[in-house]
Amino acid sequence: MSGEGSTVPPAIELTQGESSQKYNIQLDFMKHHMSGMLIVRRMPDNEIRIVASTYFGLSLFDFSLRNDQFTVNSCIEPMKKEKVLKLLEMDFRRLFLSGKDTRVKATKDSATEKRTSGKGFGKSVVYITGDTPGEPAQIKVKHPWIRLTIRLDKLSKEI
Known part of the structure; x- marks a missing residue:
């Protein structure tokens, strides 16, 4: 698909004014396993708001991404922790904003796209599965050097 140096579209397209995108999230970090719901929305001022909470209402994180x-x-x-927050920032930028320096490969059946970016500690591999570009059914983000895995499963719009 795309080689290194070309601009790669965001994995998840967010349209301003559109309702929030909702995902089941499973986050495994070191020995901690957290699951819940991730809600993402592009605000009128072009800010991207990213909120994750457990199913019982405990907030895991609330981030804002703007330019x-x-x-x-x-x-x-x-x-x-500063390094973990930096990794999460890079991950969410790669998911919701166009980026460069990303190697993209598709599986033989074209059902899954693999995006690799970064080096060393900051290296991440993103697996995107789904039929509609910009609206994947599932995303898995893995960091090989640390034990951090994020899995997002798209929820239906009725929820």
């Missing part, structure tokens, strides 16, 4: 700014509105303690 070059990344704001941590809140975050639970196990993830409140």
Whole structure:
């Protein structure tokens, strides 16, 4: 598909004014396993708001992404480390904004797209599965150097 250096479209397209995108989220970080719901929305001022909470209502994190700014509105303690927050920022930028320096491959059946970016500690591999570009059914983000895996499963619009 795309080689290194070309601009890669965001994995998840967010349209301003459209309702929120909702995903089941499973986050495995070191020995911590968290699951819940991720809600993402493009605000009128072009800010992307990313909120994750458990099914019981405990907020896992609340981030704002605007151009070059990344704001941590809140975050639970196990993830409140500068390097972890930087990795999450890079992951969400790769998911919701167009980017460069990403290697893209499709599986033989073209059902899954594999995007690899970064090097060393910051290396991430993103697996995107779904029929509609910009609206994947499932996304899995893996960081090989640390034990961090994020899995997003799209929820239907009725929820």
